[in-house]
Amino acid sequence: MEIYDVIVAGSGAAGMTAAVRARELGLSVLVIEKAHKYGGTSATSGGVIWVPNHRLGTDDSKEETFRYLDAVTSGPIRRDRVEAFVDTGSELVAFLKSISMEPVVMPWPDYFAEAPGARADRSIVFPIYDGRKLGDHFTTMREQFTRFKLLNRYTMDFVETNTIASRAKGWLLTLAKVTGRYWTDFGTRRLTRRDRLMSLGGALIGPLRQRLIEKGVEVRLGTAVEELVVEGGRVTGVRTRRYGNVATIQARQGVIVCAGGFEWNQSLRDRFFTVPGSIRWSSTPEDANDGKLLEAGLAIGADTEFTETGWWVPTMPTPIKGVSNFEEIHQAVFDVGRPHSVCVNRNTERFVNEACGYDRFGDAMLRDQVATGANTPCWLIFDATFRYKFPAGGIMPDAIMPDRSIPPDWWDHYIFKADTLDALADKIALDGEKLKQVVARMNDYARTGKDPEFGRGDTAYDRNFGDPTLIPNPCLGTIGKAPFYAIPVNLGDLGTKGGLKADARARVLDREGQPIPGLYAAGNASGSPFGNCYPGAGGTIGPAMVFGFIAANDIAEQARAASLGGYMHNQAAAAE
Numbered sequence: 001m002e003i004y005d006v007i008v009a010g011s012g013a014a015g016m017t018a019a020v021r022a023r024e025l026g027l028s029v030l031v032i033e034k035a036h037k038y039g040g041t042s043a044t045s046g047g048v049i050w051v052p053n054h055r056l057g058t059d060d061s062k063e064e065t066f067r068y069l070d071a072v073t074s075g076p077i078r079r080d081r082v083e084a085f086v087d088t089g090s091e092l093v094a095f096l097k098s099i100s101m102e103p104v105v106m107p108w109p110d111y112f113a114e115a116p117g118a119r120a121d122r123s124i125v126f127p128i129y130d131g132r133k134l135g136d137h138f139t140t141m142r143e144q145f146t147r148f149k150l151l152n153r154y155t156m157d158f159v160e161t162n163t164i165a166s167r168a169k170g171w172l173l174t175l176a177k178v179t180g181r182y183w184t185d186f187g188t189r190r191l192t193r194r195d196r197l198m199s200l201g202g203a204l205i206g207p208l209r210q211r212l213i214e215k216g217v218e219v220r221l222g223t224a225v226e227e228l229v230v231e232g233g234r235v236t237g238v239r240t241r242r243y244g245n246v247a248t249i250q251a252r253q254g255v256i257v258c259a260g261g262f263e264w265n266q267s268l269r270d271r272f273f274t275v276p277g278s279i280r281w282s283s284t285p286e287d288a289n290d291g292k293l294l295e296a297g298l299a300i301g302a303d304t305e306f307t308e309t310g311w312w313v314p315t316m317p318t319p320i321k322g323v324s325n326f327e328e329i330h331q332a333v334f335d336v337g338r339p340h341s342v343c344v345n346r347n348t349e350r351f352v353n354e355a356c357g358y359d360r361f362g363d364a365m366l367r368d369q370v371a372t373g374a375n376t377p378c379w380l381i382f383d384a385t386f387r388y389k390f391p392a393g394g395i396m397p398d399a400i401m402p403d404r405s406i407p408p409d410w411w412d413h414y415i416f417k418a419d420t421l422d423a424l425a426d427k428i429a430l431d432g433e434k435l436k437q438v439v440a441r442m443n444d445y446a447r448t449g450k451d452p453e454f455g456r457g458d459t460a461y462d463r464n465f466g467d468p469t470l471i472p473n474p475c476l477g478t479i480g481k482a483p484f485y486a487i488p489v490n491l492g493d494l495g496t497k498g499g500l501k502a503d504a505r506a507r508v509l510d511r512e513g514q515p516i517p518g519l520y521a522a523g524n525a526s527g528s529p530f531g532n533c534y535p536g537a538g539g540t541i542g543p544a545m546v547f548g549f550i551a552a553n554d555i556a557e558q559a560r561a562a563s564l565g566g567y568m569h570n571q572a573a574a575a576e
């Protein structure tokens with residue numbers, strides 16, 4: 001029987017942080033990963049981490065953070081859990097720095113930029129990481145979301161991405177730098193198409209994995225944790241399956257469930273979500289998070305919370321057959337809020353400020369679907385000016401992807417086009433008169449700069465992704481230049497928000513509210529500390545890492561207390 005102090009199930013941001021911390025605290029650790037690559041959704045992600053009051057040279061404070069969180073969160077949020085998150089964030093950051101991970105503060109406005117206490121310096125990222133440092137483990141790291149790379153190939157950091165995407169001053173030079181460093185990396189080019197440099201989620205998972213390599217911690221790939229072993233009311237290990245072989249591995253001090261959400265489990269979606277949707281709308285890797293450990297937790301009496309909702313992001317799946325969802329899915333994070341466009345439900349009515357944060361957009365879709373039954377999918381309607389300037393899902397701007405290069409079978413299936421709004425409405429079963437009225441109103445708002453219906457472009461967050469050359473409102477441009485286009489938008493996700501109910505020490509609670517000894521959870525495997533709220537960029541990975549860190553601290557603390565207790569007991573026995 002294999003025995004470790006700590007078993008971590010899942011190798012995303014939550015699992016890697018828990019494992020690195022537990023090892024640094026002197027515990028023996030095994031990370032068990034179901035997929036054949038490590039890193040989870042986290043490795044594919046933007047790698048942005050929301051850590052308020054991170055103490056990296058800004059003047060944020062705990063009070064300011066709570067002013068913001070109190071204003072934007074609602075529902076049954078547990079104060080002690082949010083406090084644990086806020087109090088431990090800066091400790092986590094200091095710890096990461098101590099293992100040579102140097103965070104960079106990004107100037108992203110919080111997602112409720114209009115709320116009291118909102119700021120634009122709570123999100124951090126890590127600089128580009130050289131995958132060579134991973135040695136043989138480079139190839140087994142899950143690759144970044146291909147859409148985050150230039151032409152699905154060249155690694156870019158956020159600054160480079162923004163410079164090129166917005167054709168800001170010096171963009172051609174940046175383009176040359178990004179492609180040049182790829183092609184002049186002769187050694188790697190001889191071996192693989194994959195860029196050795198890693199940014200975003202890769203720059204987060206890479207250094208954590210490196211630390212585990214240096215500390216001799218195994219990440220066992222292709223091994224699913226299927227059951228939690230309970231002895232005498234305590235979780236003492238896990239049952240795993242690897243290539244059909246079942247094994248039991250013992251955890252002396254604790255098991256930390258960091259196995260992500262349940263977005264790839266259709267029956268759990270159907271059971272928990274108000275609007276079930278399809279697993280294929282998810283933008284997370286399809287071979288990863290199937291919620292099996294949520295089921296394993298339920299089987300031993302664990303409680304759950306916030307399972308009714310996801311981290312929403314509107315998605316547009318391109319009609320390409322036989323490819324993984326990574327090739328298929330386009331996150332329409334910013335596309336839906338660009339000027340010269342509007343979103344309507346299938347009753348031809350607007351339902352949201354289209355330029356708001358993606359999670360709010362998804363939440364609005366969900367509410368509208370519940371209210372009208374005419375959303376999921378809704379429609380993004382845009383004109384030729386939008387088409388010229390901006391991408392829409394899988395359709396790149398006209399200059400890169402003119403209409404003639406769009407595959408013929410995408411027309412009137414994925415993308416619809418007509419010379420008039422009436423004809424477009426006809427094609428997609430909307431009400432032509434209502435569509436013309438919606439567009440006429442949007443055109444008025446573009447002229448006045450005010451959207452009295454939904455306030456599009458009123459906040460710093462909205463304006464961040466508008467067109468700065470548009471006056472008076474960068475998020476509002478007239479929709480008037482034919483031809484007109486439409487693309488359906490689904491209620492996609494970045495993972496699920498709910499899972500095992502855990503306390504401020506990341507201990508999983510049973511249905512009586514008591515901690516289940518030996519069992520911890522972090523990341524999307526557990527309920528979000530913010531409930532149904534996505535407070536800022538990095539609002540999922542931030543708490544995932546913080547609670548992974550907290551779980552490791554708690555286990556080490558318990559182990560110390562137990563060994564001290566044992567020592568005292570022995571001393572007392574010897575004295576007698």
Ligand SMILES: Cc1cc2nc3c(=O)[nH]c(=O)nc-3n(C[C@H](O)[C@H](O)[C@H](O)COP(=O)(O)OP(=O)(O)OC[C@H]3O[C@@H](n4cnc5c(N)ncnc54)[C@H](O)[C@@H]3O)c2cc1C
Nearest residue numbers: 010012014034040041042046048225260523524538540541
């Ligand atoms: C394209 C994209 C960009 C994103 N960008 C950001 C961002 O910048 N900032 C942000 O905060 N959020 C972002 N998100 C969301 C974020 O990536 C996830 O919410 C977060 O990574 C979840 O972390 P985790 O550690 O809980 O789970 P994951 O990173 O998904 O890791 C879970 C791991 O557990 C493994 N696993 C599952 N079941 C088992 C089992 N039974 N046994 C063993 N292993 C198992 C999975 O294979 C997986 O590797 C993004 C998501 C996507 C798709």
